[in-house]
Each structure stands twice: as C-alpha cells, then as structure tokens.
Amino acid sequence: MDIRPLDLNFQGLPQAIAAYLIRGPRGWVLVETGPASTLPNLRAALAENGLTTADLSGILLTHIHLDHAGAAGRLAREGIPLWVHEVGAPHLIDPERLLTSAGRIYGERMDVLWGETLSAPEEMVTAVRDNDLIQVAGLEFSALNSPGHAWHHHAYVLEDIAFTGDAAGIRLPGKEMVDLPAPPPEFKLEVWLETLDRLQEQHFSAIYPTHYGRLEDVDGQLDGLRELLHTSTDFVFDRMEAGQEREQIVAEYVAWNHARARAAGLSDFTIRRYDAANPLFMSVDGIMRYWNRKK
Secondary structure, three states: EEEEEEEEEHHOOOOOEEEEEEEEEOEEEOOOOOOOHHHHHHHHHHOOOOOOHHHHEEEEEEOOOOOHHHHHHHHHHHHHHEEEOOOOOOHHHHOHHHHHHHHHHHHHHHHHHHHHOOOHHHHHHEEEEEOOEEEEEOOOEEEEEOOOOOOOOEEEEEEOEEEEEEOOOOOOOOOOEOOOOOOOOOOOOHHHHHHHHHHHHHOOOOOEOOOOEEEEEEHHHHHHHHHHHHHHHHHHHHHHHHOOHHHHHHHHHHHHHHHHHHHOOOOOHHHHHHHHHHHHHHHHHHHHHHHHHOO
8 A cells, every 4th residue: 555644844843743655556645735935845745746736636625623624624735625524514615613713812923823714615525424434536435433633533544554534643653652632622632531442442554643553552542642631631620629720730731741751762853843843832721621511
C-alpha cells in the first residue's frame, strides 16, 4: 500500500501536521488538507512527488477543525471532491460559525496560524455517515464514527489500517509520549472512551494520526490515550474543585505536561512541536467546559 505522509511544516516546525497521500489503482487520494496557511507547503510536497492538486481524485477529511481542513474550501474550488462527516459538511459550505468560534480562541493570531479559510462549493462536498463506503481512485474507504475530540469526527479505514485524525490522540515520530487534544466545545470523556474501545476492536495493523505519521504500536497508543484521558480530566477537575482560576489551571497544566515530556526524554524543540500540534490551553478550556456542563 502506497501511503506517503506530506509534512506541512506548520509554523515552520517539522512533523506537526500531516496530510496523507495515498496512491490508488486509478489515481491519488488525500486525507486531510491542513490549514490554508500551509497550502503552499502542501503544493510543494505534492510537487516533490511529481503531482499537483489537479492529480487528486478526492480528499477525505476526518473533521473540520482548521488544522485538518482549513485548506479544503480552496481545493474544492479547484474541482477536487471532498468527503466529510455529515455534521461537519454544512460548515465547510458555510464556514462563518466555524471561523467565529475559532476567532474567539485565537484572536489576532487567526491569519498567521490558519490563513484564509474559504467556503467549499456545495456540489463538491459529500456528507458521510457512520459505516459509509467511499469509492475513490479505485480504493474503498469505510467511515468509522469516532467522536470525543469532536462530535463530527470520522476515522477512515483502508484495508487493515486507519487514518485517525485526532481520535487516537497525538504522538510525534520516534517519540514515546502520547498527547491529548481536548479542545472546546465538543470534548466528552465518556464518548471518547467509547471511541477508543471501538478503534481497538478493529485490530488495525497501523494507524495514521494527523499529528503525526504511521504508528504500528496501536494498542500502546490507544491504551496510553485512555490513561491520559483519565489523568488529564482528573487534573483539571481537582483544581476546579479547589477554586483555582482558569489562568492558574492552564499554567499548572502546561507545567505538568512539559514535565511529562521531559521525563519521556523530549527536547525543548520537540516540546515546541507538540505544543504547535496541540496548544495545551485549549485542552484546559475543553476539559473545564466538559466538567461545567456536568454540574
């Protein structure tokens, strides 16, 4: 199976965000586009493989967060079909609410981080449901509903491997540290734990998280994420119960995660890459929202 990770060099950092290029019997498929800000890097990576976007038969998006799908509208305008979760599809066609929500989080950094996110033509977007089969470039993918990180999330199964977006968490190449992306507003602990069970039941030979690259230690990754889901949510809950303010919780959560990273032998540069792939303040916000909604 010919699967090629394309490094989008997000914010000038290697191996933080990937798009996956897959060769089929009748063409090429992309999983994820990355943000609009890295579209020149995507085009350059395709060129290194002797391709342009015109060679793509279609694009599968695990979900519509800007680090995964921000360039999708522009590419759809170039005539490339998109497949995306049925809940996310309307927000590709009209991204106003998505951008407003992201703008509240990132403020004046929106443009430098994500670039210009364009709407996708409706006729280029196919809404996908759980267990749908997607036929593209002579390949058959099946969609596996995988909420927890986001309600509108699919993993895409191809034979005995899966492109897991953020549903299986984060682990950068050659590193032992699992990382948890738990942003607002859709993080839900119990739902994500069910997703991990569903992923583990598939017995994949390998998975491809968007952050970053092929992982063959599938059980190790999923078990590690399951443990981290519990420890991270407990960490935030205990500080909320102690009456700490959000800013103090963020500072302690960042310090705890950086200590975890150093204990795993990660360099300061690699910690920067993890932080770029997964801004830790967002997980605090997502977990706090989760606990507040359970009150």
